[in-house]
Every structure is written in C-alpha cells, then in structure tokens.
Amino acid sequence: MRRVVMVVFEGVQTLDMTGPAEVFANARSGETHHYQVEFAAIGGGELRTSSALRIRCRDLSRLRPQPTDIVVVAGADAPAIVNALADEKLRGWLQRAAKVVWRMTSVCSGAFILAAAGLLDGKRTATHWRGCEQLARMFPNIQVDPNAIYVDAGRIWTSAGVTTGIDMALALVERDVGREVADHLAAELVLYMRRPGFQAQFSEALVAQSAAPDALGPAIAWARTNLARVDIESLAHRAGLSLRTLHRRCAQDLKTTPAKLLDKLRVEYARTLLAAAPRSAKQLAVECGFGNSTRMKRAFERELGLGPREYQLLHAQA
C-alpha cells in the first residue's frame, strides 16, 4: 500500500486537495485499498481552505518521506500561494522528499511551489492556464505547456487547474494499479469523461469571448451557435466591423486571425458533437461549418495534432 501525502497550507484550494484525495482514497480492488491518504502542513494543526473548510492535518516536518510515497502539492489563489512559496521549511521538505519519493506531483498553482523548490528545472510542466505566463517568466528554465491537463515528466507530474488534479490522480492510479481500477473509479466519481493529458484545459470559445471587448464578444457567441453558416464576412458584419478592422481586432485582442478563430471554434464544437454521439465525418463537417471532411481533417490536425478519427478513437474508452 502506498502512502499519499497531500501537502497543504493555509488558504489552500479545497478541490485541489480533495479531488485527488478522493481518487486515491477510493482506489481499491475488492476490499483492498491501494493508498493511504494523509494531509500534512508545515507545523500541522488546523487550517482553513479557500472555501472556509477547516481541516486538521499532521505536521509535515515530522513526516519522513518514504520511497513508495506519492506527494501531492496543492495550489491556491494569490495571497495564500505567495505565503506558501515563501515558506523555507516547506521548500526544504519538498527538496528532501523529491530525492526519495515515488512521485512528486502538483495541482494547479502548486507547480509554483515545486518550481520555487527547484524541482521543475528543465521539465515540461502544466499549471492553471491563468498562471502559465507568470510561471514561465519567473522560472525561465521550465517548459510550461499551456495546453496540457497534466504532464508526466517521469517522477514529477504536474496538473493544470483544480479539477484536472482528478484526471492526473486517475492516471497515476492507472499506472500503479491498472486500467480497470482507474476506470471503475472514474465511474464511481461520475466523471463525464476521463481526459488524456494533452487535451486543452479550457474552452477556446469562452476565453475568446471573455478576452473580446464590446461588440466582438457577442459576435463570437453568435458565431458559436451558427457555425454551419458563419464566414469571416458575416462575423465582421455581426460585430459591426469592416473586414480590415476585424482582422486588426482579432490580432490585437485575441492574438489570432479571423480564419483561425473560426477554425478553433469549429474544431471545439466538433469535439463536443463527437463526444455526444457518433456521426459520419461528412455530417460532422457540415454541422460544424467545415463543409467537407477534408477541410475538417486538416483543421483538426492543425489544432490538435491529430485527425478526427484518431481523436474519436482516443475517447471511445470513456
């Protein structure tokens, strides 16, 4: 039986710790549990999480890292994470543990703590999409992968935001114990779909809309529900902009171009349709506004690095 050490601190993001904890604590074959979960913080005692939940935890300083341990470092929002980063004892413990334990992992902004302890140098890393740029700036040696849900860098794993910790934990269970147990767990937790590590962590459409000021936002929202019809011209019209200005606004506000934006929305929509029910490539292409399956295939390859067919196969498991 492995021990899972959930490393927490004052103000820790509740789901970052409870999500993975739930996965590990419920991983079992018949009556046999595979993990024993412990919550630990420097100093121990009682602390408050982000959602005002109070938890009682062990003193991390007194916990001796074991070769079979999995360590999970949770994340937090701005003030709490900064305090955690500054905690020398915490960093020291993590550095010592990293040399010993089976796996060192982080959820969300927990990656900042691992980074501050120097454990991510030269490693590919995932973190919350909002923190990607900052992580890359603060630690230039780290290869931040903004698209990953989680990253398996050998003994060190990092996951993106909040609920992605669950996906990572499931992947770890699958690695340790096997596919069956992981699948069973996913079903128990009523997960809609287990996500592979490389799937984009957020909806392109939502981000595009929130980043787009005034008339462009609603126009994008409209485009999303009319993908079978829109083209660049109608999008511009809808936004009340000329083609030229639409190009400029896309470049400036969304760091993309109109054609690429539409392709992204289309691919994203295709993915949700694919997840909902099987359909022919031709029909899917029409529904998403690609028109034909060749164009759709190319767009998929550009956006995701794999075609619709492979994408579908990959998700058939769930």
Next chain:
DNA sequence: AAACATTCCCGCCACG
C-alpha cells in the same frame, strides 16, 4: 502530386 482557384492576411494610405 501538381497545377489551378480561392481565400486570407497585412502593409499602406486616405479619411474623419
């Protein structure tokens, strides 16, 4: 696979 057609992008300039 290669030639042909279309669409897209962006520098440039004129306008208010």
Next chain:
DNA sequence: TGCGTGGCGGGAATGT
C-alpha cells in the same frame, strides 16, 4: 497632430 477606421491590392496560405 494623433488616433482609429475602412478600402485596396498583392503575395502567402489554403483549398480543389
């Protein structure tokens, strides 16, 4: 003059 906009046109990218 400064600032944002719209239209033009050609070369690049994409699609057929």
